[in-house]
Amino acid sequence: MSEEQDTIDQLRKLTCKYKNILLLEDYFLALKKHFMYIAQKYLKLPAVTKNKDLVELFAKSLNNIFQDVLNLRLSLLKKVKIDKFGRSRVEDSYSFEYVIQKVVKLVS
Numbered sequence: 001m002s003e004e005q006d007t008i009d010q011l012r013k014l015t016c017k018y019k020n021i022l023l024l025e026d027y028f029l030a031l032k033k034h035f036m037y038i039a040q041k042y043l044k045l046p047a048v049t050k051n052k053d054l055v056e057l058f059a060k061s062l063n064n065i066f067q068d069v070l071n072l073r074l075s076l077l078k079k080v081k082i083d084k085f086g087r088s089r090v091e092d093s094y095s096f097e098y099v100i101q102k103v104v105k106l107v108s
Contacts (some may be wrong), residue, residue, distance in 0.1 A: 007042040021044040054096035
């Protein structure tokens with residue numbers, strides 16, 4: 001198993017542990033702490049869709065209502081990620097750090 005796949009598997013296990021997370025600050029902060037730690041290792045590895053994977057994994061740990069609120073909040077901001085060539089990347093519009101930041105604001 002590659003180091004990249006091992007790291008993704010760690011993130012999947014973590015998000016399963018915190019599946020359907022509610023707006024409980026302590027519970028969310030524990031997920032955030034562990035997720036950020038593992039994600040930082042993942043970002044150091046060479047990969048094509050790292051950020052998109054991280055956003056999807058993190059969002060899947062939230063309950064459906066919380067996901068809907070987050071999606072609405074992000075869509076209202078209309079933030080688009082621009083790559084180094086000046087092109088927007090629709091499938092990768094938000095960095096996982098930005099998404100986590102928005103969830104922190106929703107929880108607080």
